[in-house]
Amino acid sequence: MRKTRISSAVVRRLPKYYRHLCDLERMGEEKISSQQLSEKTGFTASQIRQDLNHFGGFGQQGYGYRVGDLKKAITEIIGLDKSYKAVIVGYGNIGQAIHKYKRFDVKELDVVGIFDTKAGKKHGQEVKSVKELASFLKENPVDVAILAIPVEHAQEVADMLEEGMVRAIWNFAPTDIKVGFRIPIESVHLSESLYSLIFYSWNIDDYKEK
Amino acid sequence: MRKTRISSAVVRRLPKYYRHLCDLERMGEEKISSQQLSEKTGFTASQIRQDLNHFGGFGQQGYGYRVGDLKKAITEIIGLDKSYKAVIVGYGNIGQAIHKYKRFDVKELDVVGIFDTKAGKKHGQEVKSVKELASFLKENPVDVAILAIPVEHAQEVADMLEEGMVRAIWNFAPTDIKVGFRIPIESVHLSESLYSLIFYSWNIDDYKEK
DNA sequence: TAGATTGTTAATCGATTAACAATC
DNA sequence: TAGATTGTTAATCGATTAACAATC
Numbered sequence: 392m393r394k395t396r397i398s399s400a401v402v403r404r405l406p407k408y409y410r411h412l413c414d415l416e417r418m419g420e421e422k423i424s425s426q427q428l429s430e431k432t433g434f435t436a437s438q439i440r441q442d443l444n445h446f447g448g449f450g451q452q453g454y455g456y457r458v459g460d461l462k463k464a465i466t467e468i469i470g471l472d473k474s475y476k477a478v479i480v481g482y483g484n485i486g487q488a489i490h491k492y493k494r495f496d497v498k499e500l501d502v503v504g505i506f507d508t509k510a511g512k513k514h515g516q517e518v519k520s521v522k523e524l525a526s527f528l529k530e531n532p533v534d535v536a537i538l539a540i541p542v543e544h545a546q547e548v549a550d551m552l553e554e555g556m557v558r559a560i561w562n563f564a565p566t567d568i569k570v571g572f573r574i575p576i577e578s579v580h581l582s583e584s585l586y587s588l589i590f591y592s593w594n595i596d597d598y599k600e601k
Numbered sequence: 602m603r604k605t606r607i608s609s610a611v612v613r614r615l616p617k618y619y620r621h622l623c624d625l626e627r628m629g630e631e632k633i634s635s636q637q638l639s640e641k642t643g644f645t646a647s648q649i650r651q652d653l654n655h656f657g658g659f660g661q662q663g664y665g666y667r668v669g670d671l672k673k674a675i676t677e678i679i680g681l682d683k684s685y686k687a688v689i690v691g692y693g694n695i696g697q698a699i700h701k702y703k704r705f706d707v708k709e710l711d712v713v714g715i716f717d718t719k720a721g722k723k724h725g726q727e728v729k730s731v732k733e734l735a736s737f738l739k740e741n742p743v744d745v746a747i748l749a750i751p752v753e754h755a756q757e758v759a760d761m762l763e764e765g766m767v768r769a770i771w772n773f774a775p776t777d778i779k780v781g782f783r784i785p786i787e788s789v790h791l792s793e794s795l796y797s798l799i800f801y802s803w804n805i806d807d808y809k810e811k
Numbered sequence: 812t813a814g815a816t817t818g819t820t821a822a823t824c825g826a827t828t829a830a831c832a833a834t835c
Numbered sequence: 836t837a838g839a840t841t842g843t844t845a846a847t848c849g850a851t852t853a854a855c856a857a858t859c
Contacts (some may be wrong), residue, residue, distance in 0.1 A: 591785035
């Protein structure tokens with residue numbers, strides 16, 4: 392029961408609010424005003440109040456926001472209070488790095504299967520063949536598929552993931568994959584990120600932080 | 602000698618143009634219209650013409666754009682025709698993955714130094730102590746610093762990088778680092794990326810591809 | 812020349828910022 | 836009550852889209 396559609400600009404800011412609220416909580420802060428949060432995040436106070444109000448009135452007029460309450464609210468809005476089952480498809484550099492990266496602050500990110508074109512053991516991990524992916528997904532519901540396979544196979548794997556009803560795809564392949572509109576895709580395009588940076592290194596006047 | 606300031610929205614699209622032009626070239630296409638490029642990229646034809654015109658008139662009225670010429674132009678606009686010296690600071694999962702990821706399509710990305718809090722050999726690579734970073738930078742000019750060190754040390758390393766006059770910082774630490782305004786920073790925040798995806802997995806109606 | 816498609820200006824849309832009434 | 840700060844509406848700004856004249 393939400394007032395309006397949430398723009399992607401707001402969605403991108405939610406994790407930043409979350410991060411800063413975690414910091415504040417760790418520092419023992421109890422209250423925070425939109426003005427103070429503005430200084431931390433670099434967003435304007437107006438924007439912060441606007442953003443938070445999309446989801447409900449978490450503040451108290453004349454006081455501000457209670458750090459604990461607001462953090463809890465945002466945790467639930469994003470869905471970080473829940474557990475997620477994940478598969479990793481493509482166990483090369485990136486796949487392995489994400490697997491070992493343990494700093495995701497969801498309740499649980501449970502990697503239930505790892506797949507690659509080459510099956511077998513890899514660094515002590517059981518890696519299944521991608522050929523088994525489709526049948527695996529029939530038996531095991533998966534929330535997040537981490538797609539870290541070369542471009543050539545990315546789309547066909549994505550098709551399997553769609554067929555296998557995964558709830559979201561986190562794509563690291565440097566290509567635009569397409570699936571039915573009911574599955575969100577978030578892509579991390581490392582090359583594109585570097586290229587933007589290189590552009591700015593030559594055109595610093597076009598650069599604006601944040 | 603540019604007409605206006607380039608908005609970050611345009612800068613984010615440049616690498617996508619580049620990627621699709623590479624595809625087209627590989628497929629042996631010689632010409633492309635803004636309309637056709639629109640179908641590939643998902644941007645509107647209008648937007649594409651608008652974007653390209655920020656940098657000059659690369660097209661030919663009544664004909665379209667020559668793939669080869671346009672690709673070359675964008676390569677130079679971004680700066681992909683040049684070589685870059687890089688250092689990696691933090692040689693954990695992410696630092697190593699980026700190091701091994703060889704698909705960056707710049708002329709050369711030469712990793713001239715790898716630094717970590719723990720010095721020594723790691724997987725056959727010489728890893729220097731971060732204590733040596735400042736003096737290293739005095740001797741060796743660096744274009745891109747790849748910052749993949751834990752949050753606790755990210756800002757102090759960034760300060761060294763600024764002092765050492767690196768030309769750009771590619772940040773993988775999940776924090777907002779601050780440096781003088783003459784150094785562009787591009788952050789890859791993996792957790793935030795995942796959190797956005799998780800949000801959309803619960804709020805698919807808010808999701809809009811691209 | 813006629814047809815096509817760019818380059819560019821004008822109109823629209825959406826997101827950000829400013830302002831202020833509500834209220835703790 | 837007076838002071839502070841939110842929640843929310845209105846104004847502004849900037850980016851996207853539409854339109855069309857220029858021209859190949």
